[in-house]
Amino acid sequence: MFKILKQDLQTKARLGLCTTRKGSFKTPSFFPVATQGTVKGISSRELNEIGVDGLLTNAYHLYLRPGVEVVKSAGGLHKFMNFDKTIITDSGGYQIFSLKNLRKISDKGVNFQSHIDGARIFLTPNDVIEIQLGLGSDIVVPLDECVSYPCTHQEAKEASIRTIKWARQSKKYFQDTSDDSVLFMGILQGSTHLDLRKYCLDELFGLGIDGLCIGGLSIGEPQDLRYNVLSFFHDEPNSSCFRYFMGCGKPEEIIEAVSYGIDLFDCVVPTRYARTGTAFTNLGEIIVRNAPYINDKTPLDVECECYTCSNFSRAYLRHLINVKEMLGVQLLSYHNIHWYKNFLDRIRAAIAEDKFFDFKKDFLSKYGSKN
Amino acid sequence: MFKILKQDLQTKARLGLCTTRKGSFKTPSFFPVATQGTVKGISSRELNEIGVDGLLTNAYHLYLRPGVEVVKSAGGLHKFMNFDKTIITDSGGYQIFSLKNLRKISDKGVNFQSHIDGARIFLTPNDVIEIQLGLGSDIVVPLDECVSYPCTHQEAKEASIRTIKWARQSKKYFQDTSDDSVLFMGILQGSTHLDLRKYCLDELFGLGIDGLCIGGLSIGEPQDLRYNVLSFFHDEPNSSCFRYFMGCGKPEEIIEAVSYGIDLFDCVVPTRYARTGTAFTNLGEIIVRNAPYINDKTPLDVECECYTCSNFSRAYLRHLINVKEMLGVQLLSYHNIHWYKNFLDRIRAAIAEDKFFDFKKDFLSKYGSKN
Numbered sequence: 122m123f124k125i126l127k128q129d130l131q132t133k134a135r136l137g138l139c140t141t142r143k144g145s146f147k148t149p150s151f152f153p154v155a156t157q158g159t160v161k162g163i164s165s166r167e168l169n170e171i172g173v174d175g176l177l178t179n180a181y182h183l184y185l186r187p188g189v190e191v192v193k194s195a196g197g198l199h200k201f202m203n204f205d206k207t208i209i210t211d212s213g214g215y216q217i218f219s220l221k222n223l224r225k226i227s228d229k230g231v232n233f234q235s236h237i238d239g240a241r242i243f244l245t246p247n248d249v250i251e252i253q254l255g256l257g258s259d260i261v262v263p264l265d266e267c268v269s270y271p272c273t274h275q276e277a278k279e280a281s282i283r284t285i286k287w288a289r290q291s292k293k294y295f296q297d298t299s300d301d302s303v304l305f306m307g308i309l310q311g312s313t314h315l316d317l318r319k320y321c322l323d324e325l326f327g328l329g330i331d332g333l334c335i336g337g338l339s340i341g342e343p344q345d346l347r348y349n350v351l352s353f354f355h356d357e358p359n360s361s362c363f364r365y366f367m368g369c370g371k372p373e374e375i376i377e378a379v380s381y382g383i384d385l386f387d388c389v390v391p392t393r394y395a396r397t398g399t400a401f402t403n404l405g406e407i408i409v410r411n412a413p414y415i416n417d418k419t420p421l422d423v424e425c426e427c428y429t430c431s432n433f434s435r436a437y438l439r440h441l442i443n444v445k446e447m448l449g450v451q452l453l454s455y456h457n458i459h460w461y462k463n464f465l466d467r468i469r470a471a472i473a474e475d476k477f478f479d480f481k482k483d484f485l486s487k488y489g490s491k492n
Numbered sequence: 493m494f495k496i497l498k499q500d501l502q503t504k505a506r507l508g509l510c511t512t513r514k515g516s517f518k519t520p521s522f523f524p525v526a527t528q529g530t531v532k533g534i535s536s537r538e539l540n541e542i543g544v545d546g547l548l549t550n551a552y553h554l555y556l557r558p559g560v561e562v563v564k565s566a567g568g569l570h571k572f573m574n575f576d577k578t579i580i581t582d583s584g585g586y587q588i589f590s591l592k593n594l595r596k597i598s599d600k601g602v603n604f605q606s607h608i609d610g611a612r613i614f615l616t617p618n619d620v621i622e623i624q625l626g627l628g629s630d631i632v633v634p635l636d637e638c639v640s641y642p643c644t645h646q647e648a649k650e651a652s653i654r655t656i657k658w659a660r661q662s663k664k665y666f667q668d669t670s671d672d673s674v675l676f677m678g679i680l681q682g683s684t685h686l687d688l689r690k691y692c693l694d695e696l697f698g699l700g701i702d703g704l705c706i707g708g709l710s711i712g713e714p715q716d717l718r719y720n721v722l723s724f725f726h727d728e729p730n731s732s733c734f735r736y737f738m739g740c741g742k743p744e745e746i747i748e749a750v751s752y753g754i755d756l757f758d759c760v761v762p763t764r765y766a767r768t769g770t771a772f773t774n775l776g777e778i779i780v781r782n783a784p785y786i787n788d789k790t791p792l793d794v795e796c797e798c799y800t801c802s803n804f805s806r807a808y809l810r811h812l813i814n815v816k817e818m819l820g821v822q823l824l825s826y827h828n829i830h831w832y833k834n835f836l837d838r839i840r841a842a843i844a845e846d847k848f849f850d851f852k853k854d855f856l857s858k859y860g861s862k863n
Contacts, residue, residue, distance in 0.1 A: 159812060159819040166799070187786065187811040194787050195807055203803045415558065416565050428537070432574045436566055440558040441530060447818055448530040 122304055122331045123148075123363035123384070131478040133352075133382035136469055139332075139363060141207045141259045142302040143199075146174035148363075148384040149472075151375070151465045152209065153391065153458050157182050158192075158202050161392045162447070162454040165203045171427070171459045175206045175259075177387040180252050181213025185237050189255040197257025209387075210258035211367070212249050212308070214265040215336070226266065228283060246287040247294040254299055261299075262334055263291030265308040270342045277312035284310045285324045292328050304331040306365065312337055313346040315353055322354055332363030335383075339368040351381035372401065372464055373488060376481050379468055386465075391457035396450050398442040401460040405489040409435050409453070410442040427459035428452075493675055493702045494519075494734035494755070502849040504723075504753035507840055510703075510734060512578040512630045513673040514570075517545035519734075519755040520843075522746070522836045523580065524762065524829050528553050529563075529573050532763045533818070533825040536574045542798070542830045546577045548758040551624050552584025556608050560626040568628025580758075581629035582738070583620050583679070586707070589638040597637065599654060617658040618665040625670055632670075633705055634662030636679040641713040648683035655681045656695045663699050675702040677736065683708055684717040686724055693725060703734035706754075710739040722752035743772065743835055744859060747852050750839055757836075762828035767821050769813040772831040776860040780806050780824070781813040798830035799823075 126147075127136040137148040153160045153168070155176045160168060168176070183192060195201040198208055217224055217233050224233035230245035244252075246264045253261040264287050266280040288307055295305050307325035311317030325333065338347050354360070365385040366378050375386050391401065398410030402422035407414075409421065420430035421438065429438075429452040441449025471480035497518075498507040508519040524531045524539070526547045531539060539547070554563060566572040569579055588595055588604050595604035601616035615623075617635045624632040635658050637651040659678055666676050678696035682688030696704065709718050725731070736756040737749050746757050762772065769781030773793035778785075780792065791801035792809065800809070800823040812820025842851035 157811075157815045157817055158808070159817050162818050162822070164799075164819060164822065165803070182815075186815050187807070191786060191807060191811070195789060195805060201805070201808050201811075203808075415562060418566060428535075432536070434566060434572070436558070436562060437529070437572050437574075440528075440562070440572075444528045444553075444557050446528055446530050447533050447821065448535060450818065451533070451535065451822065 123361070125361055127472060129380075129472050129477050130475065132380040132481075134379050134468075134472050134477050135382055135384070136472045137363070137384050139207075139384065141175075141304060143175070143205060143207045143259055146207065147469055149375075149379045149465055149468055150174045150385055151461050152177045152207075152385065152387040153461075154178075154387055154389045155202070155204075156389075157186070158198065160454075160458065162395070162451045163392070163458060167428075167455060168204065168458070169206075171455070171462050173206070173458065173462060175208060176204060177209045177211055178256075178258075179213060179216065180210040180249065180256060180258075181216040183210075183256055184213070184252050185235055189252055192256050199257060207259045208257075209260040209306075209365075210253040210256055210262065212253070212262045212264045213244075214249075214308075215267050215368075217244075218267040226283075228286065230264070246291045250291050250294050251298070254295075254303065258303065260304045260306055260332070261295065262306045262308055263288045263295075265310055265336055267310065267337055267340075268312055270312065270337075270340050272312050274314050274317070277310070277314050277317050281311045281317045281321050284308065285321060288325060289328060292330075306330060306332045306334045308334040308336045308367075310337045311350075313342055313350060315349065318350055318353065322359075326359045326362070330362070332365060335364060335366045338366065339370055339374070348377070348381060351378060351383065372461075373485060375464070376468065376484060380477070380481060391461050392454045395453035395457050398439075398449070398453065400438075400453055401457050401464075403484075404487055407435075409439050411439070414439040421453070421456050422460065425456065425460060425463070427456050429456040429459075494732070496732055498843060500751075500843050500848050501846065503751040503852075505750050505839075505843050505848050506753055506755070507843045508734070508755050510578075510755065512546075512675060514546070514576060514578045514630055517578070518840055520746075520750045520836055520839055521545045521756055522832050523548045523578075523756065523758040524832075525550075525758055525760045526573070526575075527760075528557070529569065531825070531829065533766070533822045534763070534829060538799075538826060539575065539829070540577075542826070542833050544577070544829065544833060546579060546630075547575060548580045548582055549573075549627070549629075550584060550587065551581040551620065551627060551629075552587040554581075554627055555584070555623050556606055560623055563627050570628060578630045579628075580631040580677075580736075581624040581627055581633065583624070583633045583635045584615075585620075585636040585679075586638050586739075588615075597654075599657060601635070617662045621662050621665050622669070625666075625674065629674065631675045631677055631703070632666065633677045633679055634659045634666075636681055636707055638681065638708055638711075639683050641683065641708075641711050643683050645685050645688070648681070648685050648688050652682045652688045652692050655679065656692060659696060660699060663701075677701060677703045677705045679705040679707045679738075681708045682721075684713055684721060686720065689721055689724065693730075697730045697733070701733070703736060706735060706737045709737065710741055710745070719748070719752060722749060722754065743832075744856060746835070747839065747855060751848070751852060762832050763825045766824035766828050769810075769820070769824065771809075771824055772828050772835075774855075775858055778806075780810050782810070785810040792824070792827050793831065796827065796831060796834070798827050800827040800830075 249264040307330035414435040417435035620635040678701035785806040788806035842848040
C-alpha cells in the first residue's frame with residue numbers, strides 16, 4: 122500500500138507513494154473533507170480539475186443521512202458522489218465522542234443520540250466497519266475512543282486500552298467480511314502520554330495494519346506536546362508505515378508535521394475558512410471580506426493560477442461574500458482547496474530536490490507576513 | 493438592434509436577432525437574473541458552458557453594494573463579474589416600489605430608505621441612468637413607477653404619466669451622456685388598462701427607443717388580463733420593436749407569451765426554485781428533496797444532457813438538499829438554468845420549422861404530467 126520513495130536527510134520528511142484500489146498518489150498529500158458526501162461548495166469535476174488525490178468522508182454522518190442502504194443502492198460512495206479517486210471513511214469516533222452528554226460508552230460499543238433527530242443508536246466496532254464497507258470506502262478506520270485535551274493518564278490509558286481492544290475486534294471482522302482491495306488503518310490514541318502512544322503503536326503493528334491514523338491530536342494541545350508525539354515514532358522499527366495525521370491542519374502545522382514524517386493530512390480548514398471569507402495565500406491568510414479589499418483588483422494570491430485567481434479580483438470576491446452570495450464561498454473554497462493542493466505539490470518537489478529544509482524556512486518566513 | 497428573422501404564421505411568435513455591443517443572440521431568449529452581480533450559485537464559466545445569451549443585473553442593488561465607483565474602478569460590470577455577453581440593468585424601479593412604506597415619490601424622483609442600512613436616498617431619473625452607465629450596462633432601462641395589482645384606473649394613469657415623463661427626461665440625459673454603443677429601452681406601464689398601455693406605447697415610440705420592456709405584469713394579475721395586454725400591441729405599427737417581458741416567468745408562461753410575440757424573458761425562478769430543491773423537467777417541476785426520490789438513480793430529467801444530469805442521480809441531489817449542502821443548490825441551479833436555455837432553444841427551433849403551434853401544444857400536454 123505504501124512505499125517510501127525518498128527520505129529527506131535534514132528532516133524526517135519523506136516522499137512516498139500510496140496505492141489504493143483507486144490508484145496511486147504521491148505523498149505527502151492532503152485530502153479535502155467531504156463530511157456528508159460533498160466537499161462543501163465544490164463539484165466533483167472541480168475536484169478533478171484541481172487534481173485532489175482523494176477525499177475523507179464521514180461514516181457517522183452518512184450512516185445517519187442518507188443511510189448506508191441508499192449509498193449502497195446507488196452503487197457505493199464513488200458512484201453516488203461521482204468521484205473516482207481514493208475515499209477514506211472516518212469511523213465517526215471523533216463525532217460521537219464530541220456529543221459528550223449524548224453518549225454512553227462500554228467495551229461493547231457506543232450508545233448515543235443522533236444529532237439530527239435525537240434517536241438513540243447503539244454501534245459496535247463491527248457495526249462501524251460494516252457501515253464503512255457498505256458505503257464502499259477504499260480505506261476503513263476502526264471505531265476508537267477519543268479523549269479530549271487535557272486528560273489524565275488514567276483516562277487516556279482506559280481509552281487507549283479500549284481503542285486497541287476495538288481495533289483487534291474490528292480487524293478480525295474486517296478480515297472476515299471484506300475483500301482484499303480495501304485497506305485497514307489502525308488508529309493511534311494515547312493523548313500526549315508517550316508511554317500510551319507506544320503501547321498503542323506496538324499493539325497496532327502486532328495486529329497488522331495498512332497504515333496508521335494519528336488521532337487525538339490537533340484538538341487544542343500545545344504545539345510542543347504535539348510534536349513530542351510526532352517525533353517519537355519515527356525511530357520505531359515500523360517507520361515505513363504510512364502515517365495519516367487526522368484533522369491537521371493549517372499550512373504552518375502541515376509543513377511542520379511533514380518534517381516529522383507525516384504522509385497524509387485532511388482538514389476542513391480550506392472550505393470552512395472560505396465560508397467566512399478567508400483565503401490562503403503564500404503570504405498568509407487574508408480576510409477578503411474586509412474593507413481594505415473594496416477596490417483591490419488583484420487576485421486572491423498573485424502567484425496562484427487557479428480558476429478563481431485567473432478570473433476574479435479581491436474586490437469582486439469581497440462584494441460576493443459581503444452580500445452573502447454563495448458564489449463567493451464557492452470561488453474562495455475552490456481557491457483554498459487549490460492552494461492546499463499546490464502547497465503539498467511544492468512540499469513534495471522540495472523534498473525531491475533536497476531542498477525541503479530551506480523551503481520550509483522560506484515558506485514560514487513569508488507566510489503570515491504583510492499582504 | 494433587432495431584426496425579425498421569421499414570423500410564425502399560426503401564432504404571433506417570431507424568430508429574431510438581437511444585437512448589442514457584446515454580440516448577437518437569437519430570440520426568443522431567456523436571461524438569467526444576476527441581481528447582485530452573480531447568478532446565484534453559478535460561475536461565469538458555467539454560464540458560458542450552458543450558453544446563456546446574457547444576464548439581467550439590478551442597478552438598485554449594485555448601487556447600494558458594492559457601489560457604482562467600485563464597479564467602475566474594476567472596469568465595469570463585465571470585467572467585475574468576468575462575463576462578456578450582454579448585460580441589461582434593471583432600473584430598480586420595481587425594487588424601490590416594493591419598499592412601500594419606505595419610499596416617497598414625486599415628479600422629481602424617489603426618496604427611499606435603503607433596505608440594507610436604512611439610509612435615506614434620493615434618486616432622480618437622471619441618477620438612475622447615470623448609475624447604469626457607470627456600471628457599464630449594455631442596455632439601460634429608465635426609472636419607472638410600478639403600480640401593484642389590482643390598481644384603479646386613476647392610480648395607474650398617474651403612474652403612467654409619470655413613467656413617460658421620466659422616460660422623456662431619461663432619454664435626453666442618456667443622449668447627452670452615453671456613447672452610441674449602449675441601448676436604451678422604454679418601459680411600458682399602465683397596469684391592465686389597455687388605454688393606458690396604448691398611451692405609454694405611443695409616447696415611447698414617439699420618443700425613440702431601442703426596445704420595449706413590458707413592466708407591471710407578472711405581479712399577480714389573472715392570466716386573461718395579462719394576455720389582454722400582450723395581445724393588443726402586436727397590431728401596432730411598431731410591431732417590429734424588440735419586446736422584453738420583465739420578470740416572466742415559469743415555462744408555461746413563457747411559451748404562452750412567446751405565442752404573443754415576446755422576444756426576451758428574465759426570471760429568478762430557475763435559481764430560486766433550485767434553492768428549495770425544485771428542478772424543471774420536460775414533464776414538469778419535481779421537488780427532488782421529497783421522500784420518493786430517496787433511491788431514485790435517474791437524473792433530474794432523463795432527456796437533459798447537462799453536467800448535473802450526466803453525472804448525478806436524484807438520490808444524491810435529494811441527499812445534498814436534505815442535509816443543506818450548498819452543492820445541491822449549485823447542481824440544481826445549473827440544471828434549471830440549462831433546462832431554461834434548452835427550452836428556449838427548442839422554442840426557436842419549432843418556430844424555424846413552422847412547428848411552434850404543435851410544439852406548444854405538445855409541451856403543455858406533457859408539462860405537469862406525472863413524473
